[in-house]
Amino acid sequence: MDFFSALQISAYGMRAQSGRMRIIAENLANADSVSPSANGEPYRRQITAMTSTFDRELNANVVELINPIPDQTQFRLQYDPGNPRADTAGYVRLPNVNALVEMMDMRDAQRSYEANIQALEGARSMLVRTIDLLRR
Amino acid sequence: MDIQQIPLFSLLSSRMSWLSARQSVLAENVSNADTPNYIARDLKPLDFAGILRDQEFALKPRVTNVSHIALRSGFLPQEAEGEGGNPSGVVSIEQEMIKLSDTQVHYQTATNLYQKAVAMFRTALGTRSS
Numbered sequence: 035m036d037f038f039s040a041l042q043i044s045a046y047g048m049r050a051q052s053g054r055m056r057i058i059a060e061n062l063a064n065a066d067s068v069s070p071s072a073n074g075e076p077y078r079r080q081i082t083a084m085t086s087t088f089d090r091e092l093n094a095n096v097v098e099l100i101n102p103i104p105d106q107t108q109f110r111l112q113y114d115p116g117n118p119r120a121d122t123a124g125y126v127r128l129p130n131v132n133a134l135v136e137m138m139d140m141r142d143a144q145r146s147y148e149a150n151i152q153a154l155e156g157a158r159s160m161l162v163r164t165i166d167l168l169r170r
Numbered sequence: 171m172d173i174q175q176i177p178l179f180s181l182l183s184s185r186m187s188w189l190s191a192r193q194s195v196l197a198e199n200v201s202n203a204d205t206p207n208y209i210a211r212d213l214k215p216l217d218f219a220g221i222l223r224d225q226e227f228a229l230k231p232r233v234t235n236v237s238h239i240a241l242r243s244g245f246l247p248q249e250a251e252g253e254g255g256n257p258s259g260v261v262s263i264e265q266e267m268i269k270l271s272d273t274q275v276h277y278q279t280a281t282n283l284y285q286k287a288v289a290m291f292r293t294a295l296g297t298r299s300s
Contacts, residue, residue, distance in 0.1 A: 036190040040197040047201025054204075084205040094194060095208075097201045146203050149263045153197040156270045160193060163281045164186070167288075 037164075039092045040157035046096040047150040050084055053099040054143045057082045058136050065131040068119055077129040079105035105130055181221060182284050188216045188245060189277045195247045196273065200266050209259040212250035212269070 057080050067077035080102035086095040107130045115124030174180050192213045202208040252258035 036187070036194050040190070040194040043194060043197040043201050047197075047203075050201070051204075084202070086202045086205045086208055094198050095202060096198075097205055142204070145263065146200075149200045149203065149267065150197075152267060153193075153200045153270055156274050157193050157197060159274065160190065160277045163278060167281060167284060 037157050037161040039094060041154055041161075042092055043094050043096055044150045044154035044157065046098070048147055048154075050097045050099045051143050051147040051150065054082050054084075055140065055147075057102050058140045058143065061131050062133065062136050062140075064129060065133055065136075067129055068126065072119055073121075076109055076127050077131070079107075079129060079131045081105050177222075178287055179284070181218070182280050182287070184221055185216060186277065186280050186284075188213065189273050189280065191245045192273050193270070193277075196266055196270050199250070199261050200263065200270075203261045203263055203266075208261060210250040210261040210266075211247040213245045213247055 061079050064077040069076050081104070082102045083100050084097050085100050086097050088094075089096045109130050110128040111125040112128055113124055114120055114126045117126045120126050174183065195211055195213055199210045199212075249259050252260070
């Protein structure tokens with residue numbers, strides 16, 4: 035049934051976008067997380083991406099989130115010689131999270147989520163209209 | 171007599187199944203809007219003349235044996251053409267929204283026509299329809 039598969043496809047999209055949102059929230063929440071130990075690494079930003087896989091049952095390409103991978107860019111350095119986590123030169127390593135980038139990603143995820151809702155609403159109203167042919 | 175043998179109804183039902191298949195393809199495009207290397211797809215416009223021709227000369231392959239493979243019923247999506255300044259194959263959410271609402275409107279038209287046709291039959295049968 036085509037409408038149900040359309041609903042399923044949109045649901046997959048929404049699930050992937052909300053998973054992406056979760057990762058973004060994790061990054062933002064940890065924007066200032068330093069390492070718990072004296073010479074460990076601070077929080078490393080996680081990157082996610084979408085991938086489309088063919089679902090035989092739905093006969094369509096559904097979207098899925100790939101496992102997050104750590105961002106390999108340099109950590110931010112802050113000069114703070116009094117800090118116990120500072121290295122010999124007096125710098126403390128802070129997470130490589132850029133709040134601006136995360137906000138932009140978040141907007142993108144929101145917009146895509148809304149688009150999926152629109153597509154779902156469309157399929158739903160078409161389905162309801164078909165069932166309405168039975169009335170009268 | 172099968173209701174599907176009435177040309178109007180068979181036309182409407184193929185139109186409606188085309189529209190619902192298109193809805194699925196568009197939903198796929200929207201949900202894959204953020205997938206790298208994904209290519210936006212769309213269905214070929216429905217060929218009414220072709221359907222009418224098929225009805226006149228109903229010469230179609232049939233499954234007469236269980237080991238036969240049925241012709242895949244339905245519509246094959248192909249790479250979408252670029253519109254509104256977008257290169258072909260790139261998912262533009264705006265473009266997809268326009269296509270979605272277009273599909274909605276056409277579907278509504280088809281269902282309304284269907285209802286009207288049924289009402290006409292009722293009138294012809296002499297039953298009073300409110």
